[in-house]
Amino acid sequence: MQIYTTDTSQSTPARIKVGIADFAVGTDGAVLTTSGLGSCIGVILYDADAAIAGLAHAMLPTSDGDATPAKFADTGIELLLSEMESSGADTSNVTAKLAGGSTMFDFASTDDGKSIGDRNVDAARQTLSEFGIDIVAEDVGGSHGRSLELDGETGTLTVRSAKTGTYEL
Structure with a gap:
């Protein structure tokens, strides 16, 4: 049975x-939320004290001067942090979670044998380290896609994958 009401005193989060x-x-x-993470890297940043959450869906590891900074793990993280600070986050309170970076195809994309997914994970880890941000959880690698849902109130990240099921980080 559904109950209909005109009581709008409860608001739902965006x-x-x-x-x-x-x-x-x-x-x-x-x-x-984001979906379609294969070799792309999902970077989740959260300031628990300010309850400010950020999510970036980067395709490539490092910027080549492209005008779309969120396309790259390095410049996307920098941009995301800047926007979080503008919203009231304190970078000294920010923690990170990573998801994605799969090897979706059976070929290496560089001379060192690393796939684009591996390179995306490496770039995200390196950039977060440069900003002094700790990675508190990650679900990276493998050969499967992922979808993410970040609860901005709690910082809980739900990862969904057809191959590995649904779980929380």
């Missing part, structure tokens, strides 16, 4: 979809 080569910052318990 739901923000993050596309490929995109990012978003959420406040007030917003839920941030």
Whole structure:
């Protein structure tokens, strides 16, 4: 049985979809989502004290001067941090979670034998280290895609994959 009411005193948090080569910052318990993470890297940043959450969906490891900074792990993280600070986050309180970086195809994309997914994970880890941000959880690698849902109120990241099921980080 469904109950219908006109009581609008309860508000639901915003739901923000993050596309490929995109990012978003959420406040007030917003839920941030992205799907289609194969070799792409999902970078989740969260300031628990300020309840400010950020999510970037980067395609490539390092920028080549492209005008789309969110397309790259290095410049995407820098941009995401900047936007979170503008919303009131304190970078000394920010922690990170990573997901994605799969090897979706059976060939190496560089002379060192690393796939684009491996290179995306390496670039994200390196950039976060440069900013002094700790990675508190990750689900990276493998050969499967992922979809993410970040609860901006709690910082809980739900990872969904057809191959490995649904779990929380």
